């Protein structure tokens with residue numbers, strides 16, 4: 001828990017969120033500014049600042065996030081596919097410095113850059 005971190009405050013309940021999933025390692029909630037019919041943020045309960053800070057000690061949280069993503073996608077009816085996005089650092093466009101994966105879907109996504 002990082003006292004100055006928005007997503008740590010959301011995980012602790014200090015800031016309200018629209019929760020869609022929670023387990024021991026992962027918290028997931030709806031993005032406040034959705035870019036698709038389904039737009040869920042999947043975050044580790046441990047404060048990891050960005051993908052650049054993933055290492056051998058904390059990488060289990062990344063695996064747990066992706067296990068959760070598969071469950072949430074199924075629960076949200078995304079059987080036809082979806083996209084998982086991680087923005088890392090300033091050049092990657094990351095605005096909240098707590099590792100998170102955007103799960104977006106519910107529409108045929110067209111704006112592919114890769």
Ligand code: 5GP
Nearest residue numbers: 017018029030031032033087093094095096
């Ligand atoms: P990033 O730009 O760091 O990849 O993604 C941060 C995301 O967090 C953005 O999509 C933004 O809409 C979302 N966000 C920012 N503040 C809040 C908040 O207070 N509540 C929720 N649910 N989402 C937020």
Ligand code: ZN
Nearest residue numbers: 005008047098
């Ligand atoms: Zn945090």
